[in-house]
Amino acid sequence: MNPEREPSRSSISTEAFFPFTCHPGFSRRRFLVGVGALLGASAAGRGAGDAASDDGRKVIQEYATVPEDPWAVAHGIRAMGREFTVRGGRRAVDYLLENVLTSFPANGVSALRFHPDVEGHRNAFLKTLLEAGVPLEHRFTHHGRPRTLGDVLEGARALFRPQLVIAEPNALPWSLIAFTRTTSPLRRQWTNAWGEPVNLDLVVESALQLHERASLPLADAMRENRPEEAKAPVHEFTCGGTHMLYALLTAVHAGYRGTDRLERVRRQTALMVWRLGADVELIERFYKDRTAIRGESWFELDSKLKLLGHAEECLALAERRGLVTFTAAQQAHRRVAVRRVRDMLDDLGRRSLEEARALDRELYRQLIGDVCHARHGLTLV
Numbered sequence: 559m560n561p562e563r564e565p566s567r568s569s570i571s572t573e574a575f576f577p578f579t580c581h582p583g584f585s586r587r588r589f590l591v592g593v594g595a596l597l598g599a600s601a602a603g604r605g606a607g608d609a610a611s612d613d614g615r616k617v618i619q620e621y622a623t624v625p626e627d628p629w630a631v632a633h634g635i636r637a638m639g640r641e642f643t644v645r646g647g648r649r650a651v652d653y654l655l656e657n658v659l660t661s662f663p664a665n666g667v668s669a670l671r672f673h674p675d676v677e678g679h680r681n682a683f684l685k686t687l688l689e690a691g692v693p694l695e696h697r698f699t700h701h702g703r704p705r706t707l708g709d710v711l712e713g714a715r716a717l718f719r720p721q722l723v724i725a726e727p728n729a730l731p732w733s734l735i736a737f738t739r740t741t742s743p744l745r746r747q748w749t750n751a752w753g754e755p756v757n758l759d760l761v762v763e764s765a766l767q768l769h770e771r772a773s774l775p776l777a778d779a780m781r782e783n784r785p786e787e788a789k790a791p792v793h794e795f796t797c798g799g800t801h802m803l804y805a806l807l808t809a810v811h812a813g814y815r816g817t818d819r820l821e822r823v824r825r826q827t828a829l830m831v832w833r834l835g836a837d838v839e840l841i842e843r844f845y846k847d848r849t850a851i852r853g854e855s856w857f858e859l860d861s862k863l864k865l866l867g868h869a870e871e872c873l874a875l876a877e878r879r880g881l882v883t884f885t886a887a888q889q890a891h892r893r894v895a896v897r898r899v900r901d902m903l904d905d906l907g908r909r910s911l912e913e914a915r916a917l918d919r920e921l922y923r924q925l926i927g928d929v930c931h932a933r934h935g936l937t938l939v
Contacts, residue, residue, distance in 0.1 A: 575861035612900035614933040616907045637930035640690040655698040664751035669713035685736040716751040731805035743813040762809045780832045786840045800868035834895040853917035867932025874938040
């Protein structure tokens, strides 16, 4: 693989409502040796009388702590915070930085980053660590050398090439989160390892325009007070565009507001509130036509959990960072969605995910990741 290019988007089974996910694709995984046996043993050890939880904690502790799956571990950090540990008690943050991080060539020099076959989307692990509160001064040892998380950030900045990703919505959100959280709008420009200029404000604007265009059919349906007739282009964005909206909210909160960007992001946030109901109805119609699919109910459950859990991350971020004030009607709509999320998490906490794994390995991994995102949304402070 050319390290300068983004990995191809990961596609789940055709039975999935959302075709592109934040997982790096099973066939390309490098760290999953023996993971099936470990996870199977975990499920076999579960007691039938174990108490369920409607915040996803039980599922996360059971399925996201396996060090052979760094992607699941990173999602465990997102759900549980920087003190999350992998099986055996080691802190997950240190495991990722010391055992999974690698070096990539960058125009004659090397830069630290996580391998695309592991994290799926460039800078997904970095932004997760930053959002979990790991400071840039955090020290670790990599290949015998003392390093800091700041070194990983500098590697990400060196490797970022806007011309390769600026038109690709499924390559932008994670880098936007990592960079806007750590780069003042007053110092939004730098030069990458190839001597190419990077203007982060222009990248943010491009991302917003991509999201706006892809969401137009849904905005029209909301304005006309009618159901969604079919999928919109934004449904082809990773996890239905929720990652992109979260990144845009992060950017405007960090000060990347342009002249009218905050108001435009607020409109996209209002659209997401509307989608809490409209997308669920579309998902139900989608699966109504697929009742012959083996395990259809698992795919439908994950599609709804993916949408509602990721959406609550966006809405909680918007509200708690003072970016949006929701109306009473919007809050009521959101409460219904949160209750649905908790019910789904409660349901998953009462059964083994091995049934889903037997149906589709990627579905199984999506469920783990989507539980983590849902818990993060429910507990975001």
